[in-house]
Amino acid sequence: xxxxxxxxxxxxxxxxxxxxxxxxxxxxxxxxxxxxxxxxxxxxxxxxxxxxxxxxxxxxxxxxxxxxxxxxxxxxxxxxxxxxxxxxxxxxxxxxxxxxxxxxxxxxxxxxxxxxxxxxxxxxxxxxxxxxxxxxxxxxxxxxxxxxxxxxxxxxxxxxxxxxxxxxxxxxxxxxxxxxxxxxxxxxxxxxxxxxxxxxxxxxxxxxxxxxxxxxxxxxxxxxxxxxxxxxxxxxxxxxxxxxxxxxxxxxxxxxxxxxxxxxxxxxxxxxxxxxxxxxxxxxxxxxxxxxxxxxxxxxxxxxxxxxxxxxxxxxxxxxxxxxxxxxxxxxxxxxxxxxxxxxxxxxxxxx
Numbered sequence: 470x471x472x473x474x475x476x477x478x479x480x481x482x483x484x485x486x487x488x489x490x491x492x493x494x495x496x497x498x499x500x501x502x503x504x505x506x507x508x509x510x511x512x513x514x515x516x517x518x519x520x521x522x523x524x525x526x527x528x529x530x531x532x533x534x535x536x537x538x539x540x541x542x543x544x545x546x547x548x549x550x551x552x553x554x555x556x557x558x559x560x561x562x563x564x565x566x567x568x569x570x571x572x573x574x575x576x577x578x579x580x581x582x583x584x585x586x587x588x589x590x591x592x593x594x595x596x597x598x599x600x601x602x603x604x605x606x607x608x609x610x611x612x613x614x615x616x617x618x619x620x621x622x623x624x625x626x627x628x629x630x631x632x633x634x635x636x637x638x639x640x641x642x643x644x645x646x647x648x649x650x651x652x653x654x655x656x657x658x659x660x661x662x663x664x665x666x667x668x669x670x671x672x673x674x675x676x677x678x679x680x681x682x683x684x685x686x687x688x689x690x691x692x693x694x695x696x697x698x699x700x701x702x703x704x705x706x707x708x709x710x711x712x713x714x715x716x717x718x719x720x721x722x723x724x725x726x727x728x729x730x731x732x733x734x735x736x737x738x739x740x741x742x743x744x745x746x747x748x749x750x751x752x753x754x755x756x757x758x759x760x761x762x763x764x765x766x767x768x769x770x771x772x773x774x775x776x777x778x779x780x781x782x783x784x785x786x787x788x789x790x791x792x793x794x795x796x797x798x799x800x801x802x803x804x805x806x807x808x809x810x811x812x813x814x815x816x817x818x819x820x821x
Contacts, residue, residue, distance in 0.1 A: 484508040486517065486551045486558035493768065493780050495809055496540045497566045497800065500768060500783030501529065504536045504551060504561070511553040518552040521545075521563065540565060540783065546810070566784070566800055566807035570612045573604065575801040577624040577664060577705055578748040578789035583631060584608070587791075587799055588615060589806050590622040596639060597621070603635065603646075606806070616650055623703065624665045629818065636662040636675060638703070643675055643685075656685050663703035666714065667818060668732075674714055676704025682716065682730065695730045705789070707749040707757070710816055715739060717746035717759060727759065727772070740772050748789020748801065751816035760787035760801075769800065782809065791815070 488506040496502055510517055510531045517536060519526045521544035530537040536551060540563075548560035569587070579589040587606040593599040603616040603625065616622070621639035628634065633646040638661045645655040660677030667673055673685040674694060682704070684694035697704070700718030707715045714730040725746050729739040744762035751757055757772045758781065769782035769790060786802040792815025793799060793808075800807045 485556040486553045488549065488551060488558045488561040491549055491561050491563050493783050494562070495564045495566070495782040495811065496768075497782070497784030497787075497802070497807055497809075498540050498542045498544055499785045500540045501537055501766065502540060502549075502563065502783050504538060504549065505534060506551070506558065507534065508553065509533060509536050509551055509558075520550045520552065521565070522547040564810060566782070566809040569610055569799070569806045569808050570604070570606055571805035573805055574599075574803065575788055575806065576703060576803075577801075578750065579791045579799050579801050579806055580625040580627055580633065581791050581793055581799065582627055582633075585794055587806065588625055588633065589801060590625060590635075592622055593620075595621060603633075616646060616652065618652065619644065623663050624705070626665050626667060628667055628671060634665055634667075634673065636665050638663055638678065643673070656683075656689065656691060658691075659683060663700075664706035664716070666706035666708050668708050668714070669712055669818065674706050674708075676706055676716065676718070678703055678718070682706075682714070695734050695736050697728060697736070703747070705746075705748045707751060708818075709751055709757070710753075710755045715749060715757065717743075717749060717761075719745040719747065723762075725761075727757070740776055740778060742778070743770065746770075747787070750790050750792055750798075752792065753814040753816050755816075758790060760789055 519538040526538045551558040576592045601614040602619040602622040605615040623636045664676040675683045682695040684692045704718045716728045723744045726741040746761035749759045771781045
């Protein structure tokens with residue numbers, strides 16, 4: 470490089486490309502990843518090629534030191550390679566989620582029972598009666614109808630006995646469902662009932678989208694636990710490792726918050742700065758994972774107990790997630806569910 474080039478801050482652009490990192494290291498097809506390294510853009514400012522295994526992805530932004538590329542449909546876990554001027558970079562690995570089932574309509578987290586079976590909703594638009602409200606996907610990935618007679622099944626959660634609870638934003642109710650699919654009302658008058666979560670004492674919390682968080686005791690007494698700003702879509706709830714209730718409720722802002730409500734109902738802001746935060750889950754170390762966008766990057770965002778945020782999985786249309794017993798995760802989009810190998814143990818519901 471000449472002295473003048475060094476003074477102008479220019480870099481050699483026609484060397485062999487080299488990848489130093491791919492971030493995030495996990496993605497769904499359609500997710501956008503940032504590839505950093507050296508000599509990643511060809512001469513004459515042309516765009517490089519980026520291949521995910523045998524499939525070429527689209528390049529959105531390119532420079533000498535980084536490239537932003539979209540993971541293509543058909544990509545699988547394996548190498549990422551950047552090509553410039555007939556040269557190929559070193560291979561760098563990325564883990565791509567595997568589709569489990571599509572043709573669904575989840576609007577919140579999926580749920581996993583103690584045997585590892587997955588339950589996911591076909592929620593439908595408000596007031597739409599669909600043929601199947603909840604599907605069951607067994608450990609061999611066989612999809613079968615589980616629950617038919619319910620309109621706008623929204624959030625689902627299991628109690629310790631293995632009973633499934635389902636909120637309906639149409640019926641203002643939460644229903645209890647046995648393993649054989651028998652249904653009965655559990656609580657009514659819940660407003661636009663959306664997110665649900667159990668605490669360690671098996672109190673059930675229900676988010677009314679219009680601004681109320683209800684607490685339903687084991688004897689089914691109902692209390693107003695907290696009030697929040699109304700959400701344009703739904704509240705999503707999760708219980709943290711110390712018994713606090715965490716709540717997301719997307720608004721028209723692109724700088725939304727995750728709220729923390731302690732067991733006495735005291736409200737505080739845990740994190741602020743997410744776009745359309747939705748379903749959440751905790752790992753055993755106390756890190757919170759939420760389907761949201763961070764600085765314009767959509768996917769699963771990890772937030773540490775200290776409030777440090779990073780995108781851990783890139784992907785569009787995500788509405789929720791659930792950790793499986795085998796250190797993998799199920800990711801729900803607006804139309805499908807995917808599984809990704811992820812060496813993370815989810816936070817279990819504490820024993821009584």
